[in-house]
Structures are given as structure tokens and as C-alpha cells.
Amino acid sequence: MPILQGKGLTKAFGGVEAVSNLDFSIQERAIVGLIGPNGAGKTTLFNLVAGAFRPQSGRIRFLGEEIQGLKPFEICHRGIGRTFQIVKPFNTLTVLENAVIGARFGKSSKIFDSFDPTPIALDALEFVGLIKEKDLLCDNLNMGEKKRVELARVLATAPKVVLLDEVMAGLNPVETDRVMSLIQKMRDEKEITVFMIEHVMKAVMGISDQVFVMHHGEKIAEGLPEMVVKDQAVIEAYLGERII
Amino acid sequence: MKGSLKSILLLGLFLLLSFFPFLFPDPYLIHLLILSFIFSVLVSNWNILFGYMGIFCFGQQAFFGIGAYSSALLALKLGVPVPLSIVFGGFVASLSSILIGLPTLRLQGAYVALVTLAFAEVMRMTCSNWVGMTRGQLGLTVTALIPGAGRVGYYYVAFLLLLLSTIVLLKVMRSSFGYVTVAIRESQEAADSLGINVIKYKISAFLLSSFMSGLAGALYAHYIRILTPDIMSLHLMITILVMGMLGGIGTLPGPILGTFVLTFLSEYLRDFAQFRFIIYGTLIILAVLFVPGGLVSGLRSVETKLKGKRCQEGSS
Ligand SMILES: Nc1ncnc2c1ncn2[C@@H]1O[C@H](COP(=O)(O)OP(=O)(O)OP(=O)(O)O)[C@@H](O)[C@H]1O
Numbered sequence A: 001m002p003i004l005q006g007k008g009l010t011k012a013f014g015g016v017e018a019v020s021n022l023d024f025s026i027q028e029r030a031i032v033g034l035i036g037p038n039g040a041g042k043t044t045l046f047n048l049v050a051g052a053f054r055p056q057s058g059r060i061r062f063l064g065e066e067i068q069g070l071k072p073f074e075i076c077h078r079g080i081g082r083t084f085q086i087v088k089p090f091n092t093l094t095v096l097e098n099a100v101i102g103a104r105f106g107k108s109s110k111i112f113d114s115f116d117p118t119p120i121a122l123d124a125l126e127f128v129g130l131i132k133e134k135d136l137l138c139d140n141l142n143m144g145e146k147k148r149v150e151l152a153r154v155l156a157t158a159p160k161v162v163l164l165d166e167v168m169a170g171l172n173p174v175e176t177d178r179v180m181s182l183i184q185k186m187r188d189e190k191e192i193t194v195f196m197i198e199h200v201m202k203a204v205m206g207i208s209d210q211v212f213v214m215h216h217g218e219k220i221a222e223g224l225p226e227m228v229v230k231d232q233a234v235i236e237a238y239l240g241e242r243i244i
Numbered sequence B: 001m002k003g004s005l006k007s008i009l010l011l012g013l014f015l016l017l018s019f020f021p022f023l024f025p026d027p028y029l030i031h032l033l034i035l036s037f038i039f040s041v042l043v044s045n046w047n048i049l050f051g052y053m054g055i056f057c058f059g060q061q062a063f064f065g066i067g068a069y070s071s072a073l074l075a076l077k078l079g080v081p082v083p084l085s086i087v088f089g090g091f092v093a094s095l096s097s098i099l100i101g102l103p104t105l106r107l108q109g110a111y112v113a114l115v116t117l118a119f120a121e122v123m124r125m126t127c128s129n130w131v132g133m134t135r136g137q138l139g140l141t142v143t144a145l146i147p148g149a150g151r152v153g154y155y156y157v158a159f160l161l162l163l164l165s166t167i168v169l170l171k172v173m174r175s176s177f178g179y180v181t182v183a184i185r186e187s188q189e190a191a192d193s194l195g196i197n198v199i200k201y202k203i204s205a206f207l208l209s210s211f212m213s214g215l216a217g218a219l220y221a222h223y224i225r226i227l228t229p230d231i232m233s234l235h236l237m238i239t240i241l242v243m244g245m246l247g248g249i250g251t252l253p254g255p256i257l258g259t260f261v262l263t264f265l266s267e268y269l270r271d272f273a274q275f276r277f278i279i280y281g282t283l284i285i286l287a288v289l290f291v292p293g294g295l296v297s298g299l300r301s302v303e304t305k306l307k308g309k310r311c312q313e314g315s316s
């Protein structure tokens, strides 16, 4: 049974359907890539799954339960984490405090709770390789580090599925490789299912088990990465752009 | 070393303020301290919304005024004992914050500022025009705290209120609520995505902040004993803003420090009263330019410099 599934999802802004009657299905412990030209509706789809937008129609099932209409914090508590295309670290807090927030509230929004979230946060920082930077303010980090703070933060919420929105955009090749192996390690060691929007083709081709292609709010292709890039509809969607 | 020096200073300050009316029985100084205590409570609690959560609340004067009017009217019309009516004033202010808090939940930045400001103006106009109840601009003559209560009595009640507010804020901000507030200020979307129920905590912050502000307003009314709708004027909000910015928003000691400095300063600048807002404006500009984090951050950087010096001396 798929861990995450969408059926007939639609979300329009004004007259434009950013996501249009879209179906998708993701197997547990898969790494699934989501590609498509700019404005295809990829981020909007993530916002629907993460609860930031409510779909105008359609259903989303996670672990067999319908979750459309839940608030973002409730979706997080259920076990779906996300990062943002434009990073949103808590700049005036330290790296550790950022991760502590994920650990502290990831499963419950209660304030007066007695458990200590710090060990979980430290684990997450260790995992993404930010232990040495733990006492720095996020404001002072470079882009690659900020992206890893977002990863650590979401890992600290102990998710079953993560939605990664272009985590590799703006990274240099070394950092890109590092994040690619991090994503694989997340799946292999933490058994997390990964759904990732990515423009960096090397990454999509390199680590995805399966790729979805969106165009004008619709899913126009899906399958193994090497099959998808040969698909005629995909090539037309990207007409004028080089995919690889 | 450092920590203990700080606690000794704080303890000294606490003892000084505890015995002040007996050490220096100067009614004028005591009066200024009472005002400083009351306004410290108001500014500190506004700071929770503005400084910590990043909610552009420009209607704090309404909570102060609503607390004042509710308590004054309850005592006057129904003869409720004043200490009780003050607590009631806090609750009414808190209730009113739901009215103002809810519409601001979905708004951002400047819109929040406009809505909260408009709310305060509507409240002021209501008090001004509901003459049958409030006597409008003529004002109410407010009951004393306790019949025959003297200045020293008010001093201790105001001092206790500030202690209470400070302890509550310390406790709350050192719990994970402190993280929640800053997370919401830095990115509401990120906070939400990490499992924080943003709406619930914004409402909680409004409830707490307005309750304390309402208590402060009520105590103020029973101390000054004349209450007009001007208590909710924009002037008060500007004063709150200046006090906060001067001391340092987003910190706990900042608003208290700023309030004391400005209260005493404006008394000594009394002769220039007509220039008050020009002076305030200049202060804000100077603070923003030279000590953007307010006096508290200025003090902290002096402290780190001193510490650095001491380390150097130690090592040489
Ligand atoms: N909050 C919003 N309000 C109005 N229109 C929006 C909003 N978010 C997205 N859109 C529109 O929806 C369409 C899809 O946008 P979306 O951000 O989902 O694309 P994307 O596939 O993530 O693109 P990119 O690769 O550039 O990130 C675009 O036409 C965009 O302008």
C-alpha cells in the first residue's frame, strides 16, 4: 500500500489552475523526484500536501487516513515534514535552537511538556553534519548550511515522509553531492520516504527511484528516471530548455 | 563571577526599591516610581507581542484603557471592592483582545498595525461618546484603591504588580513558549510546518499581554483617580513605543529600563513639555541609529568589552 497518495487534487489561483485534477502515489521508503518547468505547480502540490493550502477538490491519504484540510502543524504531527524553496531558517536563533524547535514541537504543540528535546536535536545536527556550527546564529551561515539547518529541523520532528523543495538549488557541486548522499542516508538509515522537487538533474537522475513530471498543473509523465527523460511529452514540455 | 555580580546588583536594586518609601520619603520621587512600575508592566507586555512575536500591535493603549474603565465603573456603579474590580479589569481587557486578536491572525505587518490602531480609536470614541456611562470628556472620579490609601500603599501595590508581571514573563519566556514566540516572529510558515500551532499561541500571547496591560491600566486609574478617554489616545501608544525601543525590544529587561529612563527624563524635561514628541522622535532616531537593540544591548556590549578587558589583564 502506498504511504502517501493524492487523488483528483485541484488548486486554482484566480482563473489559473496551478494544480489540476492531479493523481499521485508514493511507495514507502522510496525516493521520488518531482520535476517540471517553472510555474508547473510543483511547489503548490507540496503546499497542498503539507496543509499550507486547502485543495479545492480531491483527497490526500497518508498511512491510510485522509489528511486534506488539516493544518500544517497537524500534518507535521502526523509525520510529514517539509523544507522551503526559499529557505526560512529562524535567523536570530542558533543552529541548535532551530533543531530544538523541530524536536520539541514535531509531535505535539504543548508548551509545558517535561521531555528534553536537546538530544534529538543534537542527533539531527550530527546527521546533517552541523554539530560544529551548533552555537552559531543562522543569520551567519552560508546557503548550503542554511539548507542543512532546514533538513536538521525537519529530521528532528521524526517524519515518515519529507517533502524537499529544491534543497540543492544554489549549492556548489561539492555541497550538492553531500546533500545527495544525505538524502540517501535518510532513506536507508532512518527509513524516511522522500518526495523531492529538484531542478538539478544530476541529483534527480542519480538518486530517485521514480520521477513525476508536472506541466501546467498536470502530471504528464511518471516512471523510472531514465525512461521519463526520453518521454516525448516531457521533451516538449521542456522545449527550449535542456533537461540534462 | 559575572553571574554573581549581576545577582548582587539585582538584589541590591530589589532591596532599594523595597524600602525606598522609608529611605527617601519624597512624595514626588515615589510618584515617579509608581508611574514607572505601572508603565513598565504595560510596555513589557506589549513587548511580548511586538518584540518577541513580531505582531505589529499598535493598540496596546486600548487594553490599558479598557482595564481602567471596567475597573473604575465596576467599583463606582456596583460598589465592588477595588482590588477585585482591578482583576476584573484585567479580564475584560483580555476578553477584548480576542476581538482584536482574531482579525489580526490572518494579516501581516502594516495591516496588523492599522487594525489594532483602529480598534483602539474605536474604543476611545466609544468611551468618549457613551456619556451616560463614562461621562465622556468630563471624566470619571475614580474610587481609591482602599479608602484613605496613601501614596506608599499605591507604591507597594504597583511594585508588586511589576514583580508579578516580571516573574510571569520570565517563567513563560524561559519555557518553550519563548522559542515559539521567536519562531513565529522569524517565520510563521516555518513555525507552522514544524508543528507549532501558531494561531493558538498568538491568541495566548494576546490574552496574557492584554490581561497584564488591563491590570496596569486599572491600577493607574485608581491611583490618578480621574479617568478620561484620553487614556486610550495614540499619545500613550507612541510613549509605549519610545519606551520599548529605547530600552530594547525583544528582551525582558529592555522595556523596564526604557520606561524608567523615559519617565524620569520626561519629568526633568517638563519645561519643554510642548516639545515632548519632538524629543521622543529624536530619541527613537538616535536609538535606532546608534543602539539598534536599545539600552540593554548597549549595556551588554559594554559588559562584553569589560569582560574582554578583564580576560586580557588576566592573561598578561
Ligand atoms: N500563493 C500564490 N498566489 C497566487 N498564485 C500562485 C501562488 N503560488 C503559486 N502561484 C501560481 O501557481 C503557478 C504554479 O506555481 P508553483 O510555485 O507551484 O510552481 P513551481 O512548479 O514550484 O515553479 P518553480 O519551479 O518556479 O518553483 C504559477 O503560475 C504561480 O504563479
Ligand SMILES: [Mg+2]
Binding pocket: A042, A043, A044, A085
Ligand atoms: Mg517551486
